[in-house]
Amino acid sequence: MCEWANRIEYSLWTQYCDEGRRFGHMTTNISECVNSILKRVRNLPVCSLVKATYGRLAELFVRKGREAEAQLGTGQQFSQYLVKCIEANLKTARCFTVTVYDRDNSEYTVAETTPTGSFSLGSYRVSLGSQTCDCGYFQALHFPCPHALACCAYSRLTWQPYVHEVYRLSSVFGVYRLGFTPPILEGF
Structure with missing residues (x-):
């Protein structure tokens, strides 16, 4: 297992190397996550616990793999989670006023306004080039926040x-x- 984990980029699974990149997941309390998954089997002997965990993981990988393969087969490019987030962010971005400060480096300010446009609710600096926004969501989640989407729409760029x-x-x-390799059956 250690060899498998070490082949994965450390920033994707270790908190000390993640540079603030959580990809929308809470990763600080992993023990609670494991406890919730093993709730029904945690009082079993270790051997049974390992077998149950292995079986559940194999089932999950098969199910999720089929889902991803089916979505790829229909021509989808992004996860459904991302698409829902982008759609929600696009709705929010409709009431923003965008000002370009540096077209070559994609530097903007975005003013959030009321739906009537009567007054500003806040202003944010957005840099599409460095993928940052003053709201912090663009850099934390690694997909465009509503402010960045407003900048993309203003400049006729795809997100x-x-x-x-x-x-x-x-x-x-x-x-x-x-x-996964099927487990060795006992008693044969």
Whole structure:
């Protein structure tokens, strides 16, 4: 297991190397996550606990792999989670006023206004080039926040290049491509 984990980029699974990149997941309390998964089997002997964990993980990989493969087969490029987030962010971005400060470096300010446009609710600096926004969501989640989407729309740019690879279905499918060896049956 250690060899497998060490082949994965440390910034994707270790908190001390993540440089603030959480990809929308809470990762600080992993023990609570494991406890919730093992709730029904945690009082079993260790051997049974390992077998149950292995079986559940194999089932999860098969199910998630099929889902990702089906979505890829329909031509989808991004995970459904990302698409829902982008759609929600696009709705929010409709009431923003965008000002370009440096077209070559994609530097903007975005003013959030009321739906009537009568007054400003706040202003944010956005840099599409460095994928940052003063709200912090662009850098934390690694996909465009509503402010960045407003800048993309204003400049007639697509938002897809500003999405991290981890949200692409090809990456998701790559994770679940791993196969499992059936356990050795006892008593035969």
